[in-house]
Amino acid sequence: MVLDVNFADKHQAEAHCLVLFVSPAAPAKTLDFEPSFLLLLFCLIFKTETDIAIIRVRVNEKIKAPQVRVIDEGGKMLGVMSSDEALAMAREKGLDLIEVSPKANPPVVKVLSYDKYRYHLEKTLRQQKKNQKRVEVKGIRLSVRIGVHDLEFKAKQAEKFLADGNKAKIDLILRGRERANISYAFEVLKKFLEAIKFPHVTEQIPKRMGNVISAIIGPKVQQPT
Known part of the structure; x- marks a missing residue:
């Protein structure tokens, strides 16, 4: 109009x-x-x-x-x-x-x-x-005790978000005594990010806010050859 x-x-x-x-x-x-x-x-x-x-x-x-x-x-x-x-x-x-x-x-x-x-x-x-393609931030929730199968499944989910041109916000939720072993929680999140094979860039490095460790990744722009 x-x-x-x-x-x-x-x-x-x-x-x-x-x-x-x-x-x-x-x-x-x-x-x-x-x-x-x-x-x-x-x-x-x-x-x-x-x-x-x-x-x-x-x-x-x-x-x-x-x-x-x-x-x-x-x-x-x-x-x-x-x-x-x-x-x-x-x-x-x-x-x-x-x-x-x-x-x-x-x-x-x-x-x-x-x-x-x-x-x-x-x-x-x-x-x-x-x-116009609107970029959305899709959420993925993880736990410290996530199994190998679930980790791979959610990594594939993140790859789909990236392939669609969207960003992915990964939240690792800490519960109870898990808050006492923060270094291990960061290792779990790092392992998850490494499992994502789709080309991507880290827009927010993993950081802790309360009982959540978060990171944001986006699709990597391919340079023309």
Whole structure:
């Protein structure tokens, strides 16, 4: 979903502000709120959404550069012309003039329907969201008295987490008199980590917190050859 925000604050009026987030619910809307209030409103209504992008876009008369490099609606480069000339051409076609590369010299603009531009932004965001892999931290619990079979089984479990691109947090729980032999507990955890054959890196070295010794490992990034 793309919300086109026209700020009430006149100092913000030099550009549209597009607030993008993925929602299957509604089409694009135009709202007129202060930015801080608007983002707070989004967070309250869409509590499960965390991916929000804010894009400032200059459109039509809000493009202040005296000259621009123009791309037409078919993607053809038309060259450099004055902003007034480019805007007149866009108006003649019933389209808008959108600044797509403001840092270029001169800025690059495209003749396009603004509604179509918002639609493509939303489509791009959805695709990025779909392709994005969220890294999770998976938990594995061990005991000092873990047997060989269970140790191998849980090592395989850790390898699966790593192969899926996730991290693994290993917690070795100390009970009763086991707390008196901490060095042995660290040896058990070390043995477990050595049993994990999938390439990995240690993100948190084994350390004790109360009755738990913990370590965190993550998949090792393979360097291209």
